[in-house]
Amino acid sequence: MAMIFCAYTCMLPPQTYPNWSYFGMAFPVFAVLDIIFIVFWLIFKWKVAALPLLGLLVCAGAARTYFPVNIQREVPGGCIKVLSYNVMSFGKEAAQPFEDNAIVKYIIDSKADIVCIQEGTRSGYDYILSLWEKDYPYQSVQDSVYNFMFLLSKYPILKTERIMYESASNYSYAHTLLVGKDTLYVINNHFESYKLKDEDRENYKTMVKHPRNDSTEVIYSDLTTKIASANAIRGAQADSVGAYIDRLRGKHIIACGDFNDPSISYTHYRMTRYLDDAYTCSGNGPGISYNKSGMWFRIDNILMSPEMESYKAKVDNKISVSDHYPISCYLKICEK
Numbered sequence: 001m002a003m004i005f006c007a008y009t010c011m012l013p014p015q016t017y018p019n020w021s022y023f024g025m026a027f028p029v030f031a032v033l034d035i036i037f038i039v040f041w042l043i044f045k046w047k048v049a050a051l052p053l054l055g056l057l058v059c060a061g062a063a064r065t066y067f068p069v070n071i072q073r074e075v076p077g078g079c080i081k082v083l084s085y086n087v088m089s090f091g092k093e094a095a096q097p098f099e100d101n102a103i104v105k106y107i108i109d110s111k112a113d114i115v116c117i118q119e120g121t122r123s124g125y126d127y128i129l130s131l132w133e134k135d136y137p138y139q140s141v142q143d144s145v146y147n148f149m150f151l152l153s154k155y156p157i158l159k160t161e162r163i164m165y166e167s168a169s170n171y172s173y174a175h176t177l178l179v180g181k182d183t184l185y186v187i188n189n190h191f192e193s194y195k196l197k198d199e200d201r202e203n204y205k206t207m208v209k210h211p212r213n214d215s216t217e218v219i220y221s222d223l224t225t226k227i228a229s230a231n232a233i234r235g236a237q238a239d240s241v242g243a244y245i246d247r248l249r250g251k252h253i254i255a256c257g258d259f260n261d262p263s264i265s266y267t268h269y270r271m272t273r274y275l276d277d278a279y280t281c282s283g284n285g286p287g288i289s290y291n292k293s294g295m296w297f298r299i300d301n302i303l304m305s306p307e308m309e310s311y312k313a314k315v316d317n318k319i320s321v322s323d324h325y326p327i328s329c330y331l332k333i334c335e336k
Helices: 003-009 023-044 046-058 060-065 101-109 125-132 197-209 216-247 265-270 278-282
Strands: 080-086 114-120 138-142 149-155 157-162 172-178 182-190 252-258 300-304 308-315 325-334
Touching: 003 023, 003 060, 003 265, 023 046, 023 060, 023 308, 046 060, 046 080, 060 216, 060 300, 080 101, 080 182, 080 252, 101 114, 101 125, 114 182, 114 252, 125 138, 125 149, 138 157, 149 157, 149 172, 149 182, 172 216, 182 216, 216 252, 252 325, 265 300, 278 300, 278 308, 278 325, 300 308, 300 325
Parallel strands: 080 114, 182 252
Antiparallel strands: 080 325, 114 149, 138 149, 157 172, 172 182, 252 300, 308 325
């Protein structure tokens, strides 16, 4: 029952149910325990295995979202490669000449057609964009004091508009691109973070490693309060972007970026009401995209409208300059 509860609480708006909003983070733990029970009972008393097996079937959608398994297909011609990357101000190497910056070079070498960047940098951003100009002649920059967001494109950008919601430092921008004769809407998102301090992250790791520690109850209470508060803010933001997507139903849409929420969450649930998760459709494994502090979740996403097909979605954990790994996939716009 705990696994089922964790799988379906993601459908509840955290603005209304803040204290239930973080249980989705525990879903993989209960799913693993359930699988262990299935194996155990299959060995020792196979009829009893029906109950945990039934539980897993009830949660099949959540299990596939968290840990998809797909046969890799060859990428057909005419696909668009999309890359989304929270670059954390271009990472540890930001002080180096930008020509030598690993992230700057990674984006060029990716040969993606559309690149959505979150957490760029104010320092030298115009020079960074000039390094990309040859590969990406169409660029859109959303500058702010706290959070630069870039869109790099090989296709003309016809329009850019901000999707409004309350936040001091997080944004979503919708870009209208011309791809051949098709109009493509690309929504670059950076939703509210948990804003956990280093001390909070260390406490989280302590709680995971030593669940019976005397201080665990205090740590749990403090962390869940902070997480629930951030979830409520992010839920409202996801509703705003979701409403924008609702109005575009029937159009070609890509929505990507740093959702700051795991795949079993209200944010992901709301954003995929009319869009499909490209990683779920063509990726494999949990696709962990946040790589710091022991909080291993896929919080970066590429979503697509239903008439698109996804190929070879992956989270690239070979570059760890930022605290996020980049996520990419190939998308094919199919005839309706």
